[in-house]
Each structure stands twice: as structure tokens, then as C-alpha cells.
Amino acid sequence: MFLESGAVALRAKTKTPKAEVKPAPLPFPKAVGQAVRAIPRGQVRSYAQVALYAGRPGAARGVGREMATLPQRPDVPLPWWRVIRSDGTLAPQVAQEQARRLRAEGVEVAQRGDAFRVKVPRETPAVGGATKRRR
DNA sequence: ATCAGGGCTGGCC
């Protein structure tokens, strides 16, 4: 979605990145698995993007929960390491392993202390989709 | 640019 739209903007101009977010009404776990497997090697997506692609905008948290459980099924391995936080940082509990795998795919992962992060071009200019609480 | 604090949403147990 936004990642693509950005890339598209750089090379073309007419390509409207309409909704590529229309997967069937699959059960959440299945939808998430499908979305994650759709992430190309050497690329990353945020939990929010996965949720969006899974047809559940805003369910980033639910995605994280699924990520922690789905890998338990050896029959349907998922490239969980390609899912990172919106700000590019990696979940602490799997950061090391995740960084290792990403680097193996050619993704640049910076490390500061025990925190890892992937450089990501801003893709979500704070669309209305979120909290936006007044103050 | 980076970091911490808070409020909030979605899905599941």
C-alpha cells in the first residue's frame, strides 16, 4: 500500500494504488498468514500494513498476537521476520533472530545497544486512520 | 533526530 505507492510515485505517476486490500472475508489467522506470506523476500511490512492487507485496518495488535502463535504450526511457516513496527524497530523478544534473518535477505538493519531498527521511508503521513485524539 | 509518557483500537482467551 503506502510503501508501494511511494515507489510508484518515484517512477510513474498515473498508477493509482487503489485498494489492494480486499481479501476475502477469511478468518483472521488465515488472512494474516496470507498477508505475511505475500511479503516479498528482502522487504518488510509493518504490523499495521499486514492488518490492512488482511482486511482488518487497525488490527495491528491482533496481528502481533497471531505472529506469536502461528509459527507454532510447522506446516505453514511464515516469514514473520519481515513484519516490523511502523517506526522500523523490531520487537525486543525476537529482535536478534529477526535482524539476523533480515540481513540474510539483504535488508539493512542498524543496531544500537540491544535495539534494532530498519530504515524505512515514511509511508504513512499520519493518515486519519489512527488515534488522533484531540487535546 | 530520539525518547518517554498516555490514550486508544482490534482480536483473543
Place this chain on the structure above:
DNA sequence: TGGCCAGCCCTGA
């Protein structure tokens, strides 16, 4: 109903 979570976003320092 209540609480947890591998999140998201905003604001202020």
C-alpha cells in the same frame, strides 16, 4: 466482563 498483547499515534522534553 476483564485483561492481555511481537501495535499505533500524538505530544512534550
